[in-house]
Amino acid sequence: MSTQRQQKPTLTGQRFKTRKRDEKERFDPTQFQESIVQGLNQTGSDLEAVAKFLDASGAKLDYRRYAETLFDILVAGGMLAPGGTLSDDLTRTEFCLFTAQEDLETMQAYAQVFNKLIRRYKYLEKGFEEEIKKLLLFLKGFTESERNKLAMLTGILLANGNISASILSSLFNENLVKEGVSAAFAVKLFKSWLNERDISSVAGSLRKVGMDNRLMELFPANKRSCEHFSKYFTDAGLKELSDFARNQESIGARKELQKEVQELMSHGEPIKDIIVYSKEEMKKNSISEQTMIGILWSCIMSSVEWNKKEELVTEQAIRHLKQYSLLLKAFTSQGLSELTLLLKIQEYCYDNIHFMKTFQKIVVLLYKADVLNEESILKWYNEEHLAKGKGMFLEQMKKFVEWLKSAEEESESDEEAED
Numbered sequence: 421m422s423t424q425r426q427q428k429p430t431l432t433g434q435r436f437k438t439r440k441r442d443e444k445e446r447f448d449p450t451q452f453q454e455s456i457v458q459g460l461n462q463t464g465s466d467l468e469a470v471a472k473f474l475d476a477s478g479a480k481l482d483y484r485r486y487a488e489t490l491f492d493i494l495v496a497g498g499m500l501a502p503g504g505t506l507s508d509d510l511t512r513t514e515f516c517l518f519t520a521q522e523d524l525e526t527m528q529a530y531a532q533v534f535n536k537l538i539r540r541y542k543y544l545e546k547g548f549e550e551e552i553k554k555l556l557l558f559l560k561g562f563t564e565s566e567r568n569k570l571a572m573l574t575g576i577l578l579a580n581g582n583i584s585a586s587i588l589s590s591l592f593n594e595n596l597v598k599e600g601v602s603a604a605f606a607v608k609l610f611k612s613w614l615n616e617r618d619i620s621s622v623a624g625s626l627r628k629v630g631m632d633n634r635l636m637e638l639f640p641a642n643k644r645s646c647e648h649f650s651k652y653f654t655d656a657g658l659k660e661l662s663d664f665a666r667n668q669e670s671i672g673a674r675k676e677l678q679k680e681v682q683e684l685m686s687h688g689e690p691i692k693d694i695i696v697y698s699k700e701e702m703k704k705n706s707i708s709e710q711t712m713i714g715i716l717w718s719c720i721m722s723s724v725e726w727n728k729k730e731e732l733v734t735e736q737a738i739r740h741l742k743q744y745s746l747l748l749k750a751f752t753s754q755g756l757s758e759l760t761l762l763l764k765i766q767e768y769c770y771d772n773i774h775f776m777k778t779f780q781k782i783v784v785l786l787y788k789a790d791v792l793n794e795e796s797i798l799k800w801y802n803e804e805h806l807a808k809g810k811g812m813f814l815e816q817m818k819k820f821v822e823w824l825k826s827a828e829e830e831s832e833s834d835e836e837a838e839d
Contacts, residue, residue, distance in 0.1 A: 449489040449499065453511055455481055456493050460513045465520070467529045471536045478541050487547035488554075494533070495555060495570070504561020517573060518566045524612060527572040535582055549583050556590035559601050571605050575612030578625065586629040592637040603638045607656045619660040632668055635661075673705040678715050685723045695750045710760040713751045717764045720744045726774065734778045738785055745789035758796035759804055761786075766800075770809040779809075780816035794824045 459477060463469035477483075483490060492500045497519060498512030506512060520526050538544050552574060559567055577583045591602040613622055626632040636644045639652075646669045650662040677698070684694050702712050724740055727733045741748075752758045765782055769775040786792045801814065801821050 449486050452481055452486040453489055453493060453499060456490060457498070457511045457513045460493070460515045464515055467533055470515075471533050474533070474537050475540050478537075483541055484543055487544055488551060490544075491548060491551040495551075496566075500558065504555075504558030517569055518562070520569065522565055522569055522572075524572060524615065527569060527612065528576055530573055531576040531580065531582070534577065535580060538582065549587060552577070552583055552587045553590045556587065556605075557593055557596075559596055559605060560599070567601075567605055568608050571608030572612040575609040575614075576616060578609075579613050579616030579621075584629055585625045585631050588631050588634075592634070597638065598640055603652060606635075606638050607653070607658065610653075610658055610661055611656075614658070614660060619664055622661075623664055632664075633672065635665055635668075670705065670707075673701075674707065674711065674715060677701050677705070677707070678719055681716065681719045682723060685719060691744065691747050694747055698747075698751070709751055709754055709757045713748070713757045713761050714764055716744075716747060716751060717761060717768070720747070721768060726772075728774060730774050730777060733774045734781055737775070737778055738781060741782060741785055742789070745786065745791055748786065748791045749789065752791050755793075755796055755799075758792050759800060762792065762796060762800040763804070763806055766806050766813055767808060769813070770806075776809065776812060777816070779813050780820060783817065784820060794827070797821070798824060 455477070459473045460470065463473050489499055492498065493513065493516065495517045496504075496506060497514060497516035499507045501507050517527075517530050520530065534548065538548055555570060556574075559570075562570065574583070574587070578585060578587075588606075591597075591606060593602070596602040596605075610622070623632060626635075636646075636649055639648060646666055649665050653659070653665070654662045680701075681694060681698060684697065698712060698716065701707070702709070707715075720741070724736075727736050748761065752761060762783070765779065769779040769782070783792065783797065787794070787797065797817075798821065801817055805814065
């Protein structure tokens with residue numbers, strides 16, 4: 421055994437310097453904030469100059485890393501702490517959205533600043549939308565005037581397509597809803613949005629992200645009714661929005677009714693029970709007979725698996741419709757309802773190629789069952805038909821229409837003979 425003291429092993433080799441770009445840069449927005457605030461203080465309230473400053477600064481400052489800080493400063497003048505208050509220990513500017521004049525023209529000018537910035541630096545798009553969502557959650561931390569300005573700006577940004585209507589989900593926050601902040605903010609927002617775009621454009625944007633059926637959530641659960649929504653927004657001068665909400669509720673009610681009727685049919689419930697249920701729902705939801713006959717036609721035709729062979733589908737259709745003729749008769753008490761049904765039949769036969777040659781047979785069946793009368797059939801034939809398959813369907817109906825006309829003439833001559 422060696423008594424000689426062993427040397428400890430040593431590491432040898434070349435020592436590498438860490439490259440600067442490999443070092444993790446510490447997140448420190450202070451210097452970034454100072455640069456932006458200094459620039460905004462120099463440009464002042466000249467928004468053209470602000471836009472040019474922001475455009476040029478993107479080449480020198482790290483917008484990607486400090487996007488939230490940048491948007492906080494442009495909106496509130498400095499970095500926002502959770503809840504919406506300004507961080508006390510950092511530099512701030514008096515030249516921002518919240519200190520600007522509270523009018524639509526000024527907000528439109530600010531919207532242009534954001535628009536130019538995001539068009540120039542496309543990577544800011546997502547961060548900007550996240551910023552708006554955050555600001556909406558902070559509404560209670562802002563003054564009424566600050567909320568109004570933010571609402572007007574948000575409406576303009578939505579109208580211009582700079583942000584998605586999905587940001588409205590922030591307004592459904594329970595605390596904001598409970599205190600009425602969400603509804604009041606929505607009034608200002610929709611007014612500025614509708615000042616730029618019509619209701620159909622607004623409705624399209626809402627539908628695109630599934631917000632069209634969620635507007636009731638601006639109110640607490642105990643006030644979440646179409647009547648309350650309609651009164652609130654009509655009183656605020658937004659009747660267009662009230663009408664849209666009513667229409668949405670009506671569409672929802674019709675979809676629900678169609679689903680229920682289909683279930684009753686699939687369970688083989690008696691026709692008289694389906695009639696009673698449908699009439700009750702019609703009354704409850706203020707659904708017209710014309711709308712109801714359209715719903716019932718769709719339910720009847722979707723309640724069966726149709727044969728794919730043209731020669732067999734006609735027989736199947738006649739058998740199936742005979743079964744439901746009393747149901748259709750119960751909802752064709754008006755000439756307009758009969759005409760609506762004729763148009764639905766025409767549309768269905770055109771859209772489903774196997775039914776193209778079945779149209780006339782369906783009409784004759786429903787005429788014999790007293791669902792359709794000669795007056796409605798002649799009106800459809802002469803002037804009220806759709807363009808879809810017009811030539812084929814009019815040709816199919818020609819002989820029957822001639823027979824109806826001759827029967828009508830005979831009836832008139834008999835009446836004259838009696839006189």
